[in-house]
Amino acid sequence: MSPRGRRRDEFQMVPDAHFTSYYGRPVVKAAPWTADIPAYLFLGGLAGGSSLLAAGAQATGRDSLRRTSRLGALVGISLSMAALVHDLGKPARFANMLRVAKPTSPMSVGTWVLTAYGPMAGLAGVAELRPFLPRSLRDGAVGRLLGAAGTPAGALAALAAPAVASYTAVLLSDTATPSWHEAHRELPFVFVGSAAAAAGGLGLLGASLHDAGPARRLAVGGALLELAAEHRMEQSMGLAAEPLRAGTPGRFMRASKALTAFGAVTAAVLGGRSRVAAGLAGAALMAGSACTRFGVFEAGQESARDPKYTVVPQRERLNARLGS
Amino acid sequence: MTYDPATASGWVDAPARKGFFTDTSVCIGCKACEVACKEWNAVPDDGMSFLGSSYDNTGALGASTWRHVAFIEQKKPVDLGMPSTARPGADGDGRADFRWLMESDVCKHCTHAACLDVCPTGSLFRTEFGTVVVQDEICNGCGYCVPACPFGVIDRRIGEKDTPKVGVAQKCTLCYDRIGEGLEPACAKACPTKSIQFGDLDELRERAQSRVDVLHAAGVHDAKLYGESEGDGVGGMGAFFLLLDEPEVYGLPPDPVVTTKDLPAMWKKAGLAALTLLAGAVAAFAGSGS
Numbered sequence: 001m002s003p004r005g006r007r008r009d010e011f012q013m014v015p016d017a018h019f020t021s022y023y024g025r026p027v028v029k030a031a032p033w034t035a036d037i038p039a040y041l042f043l044g045g046l047a048g049g050s051s052l053l054a055a056g057a058q059a060t061g062r063d064s065l066r067r068t069s070r071l072g073a074l075v076g077i078s079l080s081m082a083a084l085v086h087d088l089g090k091p092a093r094f095a096n097m098l099r100v101a102k103p104t105s106p107m108s109v110g111t112w113v114l115t116a117y118g119p120m121a122g123l124a125g126v127a128e129l130r131p132f133l134p135r136s137l138r139d140g141a142v143g144r145l146l147g148a149a150g151t152p153a154g155a156l157a158a159l160a161a162p163a164v165a166s167y168t169a170v171l172l173s174d175t176a177t178p179s180w181h182e183a184h185r186e187l188p189f190v191f192v193g194s195a196a197a198a199a200g201g202l203g204l205l206g207a208s209l210h211d212a213g214p215a216r217r218l219a220v221g222g223a224l225l226e227l228a229a230e231h232r233m234e235q236s237m238g239l240a241a242e243p244l245r246a247g248t249p250g251r252f253m254r255a256s257k258a259l260t261a262f263g264a265v266t267a268a269v270l271g272g273r274s275r276v277a278a279g280l281a282g283a284a285l286m287a288g289s290a291c292t293r294f295g296v297f298e299a300g301q302e303s304a305r306d307p308k309y310t311v312v313p314q315r316e317r318l319n320a321r322l323g324s
Numbered sequence: 325m326t327y328d329p330a331t332a333s334g335w336v337d338a339p340a341r342k343g344f345f346t347d348t349s350v351c352i353g354c355k356a357c358e359v360a361c362k363e364w365n366a367v368p369d370d371g372m373s374f375l376g377s378s379y380d381n382t383g384a385l386g387a388s389t390w391r392h393v394a395f396i397e398q399k400k401p402v403d404l405g406m407p408s409t410a411r412p413g414a415d416g417d418g419r420a421d422f423r424w425l426m427e428s429d430v431c432k433h434c435t436h437a438a439c440l441d442v443c444p445t446g447s448l449f450r451t452e453f454g455t456v457v458v459q460d461e462i463c464n465g466c467g468y469c470v471p472a473c474p475f476g477v478i479d480r481r482i483g484e485k486d487t488p489k490v491g492v493a494q495k496c497t498l499c500y501d502r503i504g505e506g507l508e509p510a511c512a513k514a515c516p517t518k519s520i521q522f523g524d525l526d527e528l529r530e531r532a533q534s535r536v537d538v539l540h541a542a543g544v545h546d547a548k549l550y551g552e553s554e555g556d557g558v559g560g561m562g563a564f565f566l567l568l569d570e571p572e573v574y575g576l577p578p579d580p581v582v583t584t585k586d587l588p589a590m591w592k593k594a595g596l597a598a599l600t601l602l603a604g605a606v607a608a609f610a611g612s613g614s
Contacts, residue, residue, distance in 0.1 A: 022394060022575030023377045025384055031471040032480045052605035060609055089465015089480045089491030093445075096464045100446040103591075104584055107444035107468050158605075162598035169597070170590045174442060174583050175471035181583055184590045188597035196604055217608040225600070304471060311572045314579040321579075 019315060021307040028176045030304035036087035038297035040080045041168050042198065042290045044114075045191060047076030048165035049199025049218070051121050055158035056214055057207075058151055065215055067128050068206030069199065070154060074125020077118050106170040113167055117160035124154035165195035172300060178310055179303035182240035183296070186233035190296070193229055194289040196222025197260060201285030204271060204278040212278060216271045219285050223264035226292065227257060240309055243299040252295030259288030326526075326554060329435050333450035341454035342503055344512065344520060344563035345528040346428055347535060348574075349547060351519040353379055353426035357391040360514035364499065365390065368487055378424075384575070385429055387481035390496040391511050394574050396425040427574045428511070428520055431456070431477045431496035432551060433562030434582065439469035439478050439493075441584040447493070454525070454562060455498040463492040474558065474580035498562070525562060532566055544568070550576065557581030 021027070031037070054069035056062075085094045098115070102108040127150030130143055137143055169191040173184035180187075200219025204212055230253075234241040244253050263284035270277035303309040330338035361367065370388035375381050378395035385392045400423045433455045440448040440456050447463035450456060458478075469478045470493065478495040481487065499509035503522075507513070512522035521528060529552050539547035546568045551561030557580050571578045 020570060020572045022396070022573065023375075023380075025575060027476055027572070027575060027577050028474060029386075029470050029476040029479055032467040032482075049601070049605075052601070053608075056605060056609040087467075089467065089493075090463070093462075093464035096445040096447070096462055097466075099462070100444070102441075102444065102446070104441040104587065105444045105468070106587075106590075107442065107466060111444060162602045165601055166594045166598040170587070170594045173590050174587055175468075176438065176474040176476075176580075176583050177471045180471075181586070184586060185593060188590075188594040189600065192597045192601040196601060200608075214605075214608040218605060221604050221608065225604075300471075307572075307575075310577055314577055315572065318579040 019308055019311045021311060025307065026305050027307045027310040028178075028304050030301045031175070031177065032089075033087055033297075035294075036083040038290075038294045040083040040087075041191070041293040041297065042194075043076040043080045043083070044168060045165050045195030045289065045293070046198040046202060046286070047073040047080060047121060048117075048161040048163075049195040049197075049222070050076060050202060051117075051124070051154065051157040051161040051164075053199055053203050053215055053218060054124065055154050057211065058154055060214075062207065062211035062214070065203050065207035065211040066154075068203055069215075070121075070125045070128045070150075072199065072202045072206070073121040073157065074128075077114075077121050081114070081118065106167060106174050110167050110171060113160060113163045117157055117164050120153045120157035120160065124150050124157055127153065162192070165192050172296070175300075176310075177300040177304045178240040178313070179237065179243050180296075180300040182237040182313075183233050185236055186229045187296070189229035190226055190233060190292065193222045193224070193226030194292045197226055197263070197285045198222075198289035200267075201263060201282035201289070204267060204282030204285070206282075209272065209275055209278065213272070215282075216267050216278070219271075219282070220264050220268050223260045223267075223285060223288070226289075227260060227264075230257070230292070239312055240303055243302040243306075243309070244295065247302065249295045249297075249299035249302055252291045252298060256288045256291035256295055259284045259291060263288055327435060327559065328454065329437075329450055329559075330452050330454040335450075335452045338452045338454070340524040340526065341562065342498065342522070343433060343454075343525040343528055343561075344430060344498070344509070344522055345532045345566070346430065346563065347519050347521065347532070347566045348425065348427040349519075349535075349539060349544070349566055349568060350517045351393070351426040351428055352517055353393055353395055353424070354516060355382075355393050356514040356516060357428050357511035357520055358382060358389070358393060360510040361391045361496075364502070364510035365497070366488065367494075368481075368483065385431070385475075385477045385479075385495075387479040387494040390430065390494075392429045394425075394427045394429060396427075396569070396573055398423050398425065398569075425568055425573070427565065427567065428515075429574070429576070430511070430563050431498070432475055432558065432564070433496075433498055435554065435559030435562070436582040436584070437558070438472040438474060438582045438584055439495075441582070441587075442468045442472040444468060451500055453498070453500075453503060455500065456562075457497045457500050458493050458495060460489050460492055460494075465491040465493065467493070469493050472583055474577055474582065496563075529564075532564065535566060539566075557585070 057066035169187035203215025267281035551564035
């Protein structure tokens with residue numbers, strides 16, 4: 001077998017595509033988005049999952065998990081907002097997003113979800129900083145207000161959190177970008193799984209062994225969901241799955257699977273006994289989640305740049321309809 | 325009764341839907357449309373480059389290219405109508421073995437426009453003429469319309485800080501300022517062969533069909549309309565074409581579908597995924613006590 005032979009076998013399900021294009025130029029345009037967007041996909045998922053863990057930890061008295069998760073959500077959502085505004089062509093006009101509410105625009109829906117979620121997650125996170133305030137502030141009106149606001153704010157954030165973690169899949173899929181659109185059946189499950197794995201991973205890193213049980217279970221469950229949904233997604237995408245396996249996005253996706261599987265196994269086997277193993281598993285799961293987001297993002301961009309992914313499926317669809 | 329996007333968008337007593345019929349069979353590739361568009365709309369220069377693709381050094385539609393003339397060179401016999409001295413059927417009987425396809429591409433002003441659907445600021449809107457236009461002062465350059473368009477038409481303008489409208493989405497307006505005053509768009513006005521025709525969409529569709537009939541009768545069996553049918557994936561295009569080859573030869577998608585057609589199904593899956601995450605989080609705490 002030639003060195004290239006094995007590689008080709010992988011793709012035999014999809015025969016070499018013969019198609020016509022205009023000088024090989026793209027038909028659709030790739031999104032003008034930079035690394036800000038996949039970074040946001042990761043950070044937003046991390047924040048959403050963490051708010052859920054924080055609310056549960058609050059309800060069950062797991063202080064170290066609550067603190068870690070609330071602070072994780074605060075940092076995650078703050079960096080998310082910075083990334084989103086930074087990616088605009090006119091950052092000063094970011095508030096124009098609030099002019100309308102459009103269910104046909106996942107970005108508009110996401111704007112309102114984040115408008116509901118962000119301040120609550122932020123307040124709950126800032127409430128965790130109360131012990132670090134100077135005594136006069138901490139015991140004064142501001143400090144007491146913060147202390148009282150943390151729990152309801154955290155609960156409200158947790159209510160919005162599942163939407164924060166899942167709508168981003170629709171954001172990508174609602175485009176003409178082949179590898180994003182064709183992923184629309186499974187991508188929401190990949191993304192919530194990835195969010196759960198990342199948030200659980202952060203919990204494993206930051207919470208005590210005594211408190212980290214739910215983070216471990218969420219992390220392992222999320223990792224399994226992500227791996228299973230991603231596998232199914234690649235099966236259902238047809239030709240558009242190809243960019244997920246090749247080049248830079250392929251490297252991200254392979255790293256994602258390896259890190260996620262390693263993190264889940266380590267968390268399940270050793271995460272309840274060893275603080276070091278729990279931390280290692282947590283870091284691997286977070287890195288795996290980030291790789292998933294960058295892999296899916298880059299695969300879409302690649303599929304938009306190559307006219308093959310637009311023309312071939314459409315031509316097949318058209319020929320089938322015309323009966324030729 | 326045909327679906328009228330202007331009425332569907334809330335316009336009362338909207339004028340007849342306006343559009344373009346671009347008949348590529350009479351395009352001579354002069355690029356007057358590209359120039360007229362740039363001049364009238366003050367669209368800035370977007371680079372001088374030699375692309376090595378026949379006479380096309382424009383490349384593609386984009387933020388600063390609202391008309392783009394495509395040139396395709398094909399080895400295919402075509403009757404030039406020239407006198408010949410050879411016997412009929414022999415080589416060199418006046419038929420060249422080469423043909424040149426030329427097509428002036430433009431925004432399709434779709435009946436169901438994905439760019440407009442996904443715009444989160446309301447900057448993209450449906451005009452009373454049924455066209456789709458960017459409001460420059462409202463667009464914040466989120467870029468979502470760019471990957472949403474199934475034709476790769478709209479783009480975010482890049483350039484120096486002093487470039488007009490830099491950072492915001494830009495595309496053909498079907499000369500909203502001109503047609504509101506009863507004028508025809510700059511490209512159609514400049515076209516010397518009437519390859520670009522502007523008018524009421526209903527009338528253009530009839531005219532296009534009779535043109536196809538004439539071409540078929542003359543033996544040009546490749547002639548076909550692209551985007552004229554309300555049954556296509558974007559509900560019909562406000563700017564449609566007569567092509568002499570398959571759409572992808574010209575860089576057009578063969579079977580475009582507005583991405584928002586699948587959006588209800590996408591929201592359902594996302595809702596299910598959100599519930600899965602919520603249930604998973606509850607389960608992670610369940611039974612563990614405090």
